[in-house]
Amino acid sequence: MSVVKELLRGEQNGSISFGDYTLDKKAKLDNFEHGGDIYKVKTFYEITKLEKNGLFVYESVPGSAVTGFTEKENGVSFQVESNKDIQITLELAESTEYAIYVDNEQVGLMETNMSGKLSFSVELPMPPVNVKVVER
Template structure:
C-alpha cells in the first residue's frame, strides 16, 4: 500500500482512505463531501487528523496512512501504515466497552471516555496493520 497523495479518497466500497506520513508540508482538505457528511483531513509526517461534520473521528501522532476506514454502530475497521511508535485516537460511542484487534489478535478491552474517545499505541511500518475495534454487546 502507499500514502494517499491527494490527502483523502472515497474507495469503490464506500470506505475512506486518507493520510500521508511521508510529506513534511501539511496537506489540508476541508470540504470532502460524502453522502452529505463533510470530512476534513490534515496530514503530514507529524499528525494525521480526520474530522467528520466538525467532530474528531481519528487522529494519529505521528502521521500515518489509513486505508479502507469505516465505522458502524458495532465496529470500526481500517488498515494503517506509518513509521514507528504511533498513538491512535478514535472517537466512538461514549462510555462504551470495545475490544481492540490488531492483525486479528485480540489485544485489549478498551472503554471510551465520556466524550467517546479511545487511545491505543502501536508500532507501525510500511507493512499495513489491520485494526478492528468491536463493540461489546
C-alpha cells in the first residue's frame, strides 16, 4: 500500500481510501461524494482527518494513509500505514464498549466517551496493518 495521491477516493467495494502522510504542507479535499455521503479530508505529515456529512469520523496523529475504510453498524475496519507510530481517534456510538483488533489480534477493550470518541495507538512503521473495531 502507499499514500492516496488523490487524497480521497471511493473504491469499487464501497469502501473509501484517504490520506497522504508524506506531504510537507496540509492538503484538503472537500465535497467528495461517495455512496450518498459527502466527505472531507485534511492530510499531511502531522495529521490526517476525515469528516462525513460534516461530522468527525477519523483522525490520526501524525498523518496516515488509510485504505478500505468501511463503516458498519457495529464498528469500522480499514488498513493503515504511516512512517511513525500513530494515535487514531474514531467517532463511534457513545458510551459503548469496543474490541480493537490489529492484524486479527485483539489488542484491547475500550469504551467510548459520552461523545462517542475512541482513541488508541498503532505501532508503525511496518507494512500496512489491518485494524478492526467491533462493538461488544
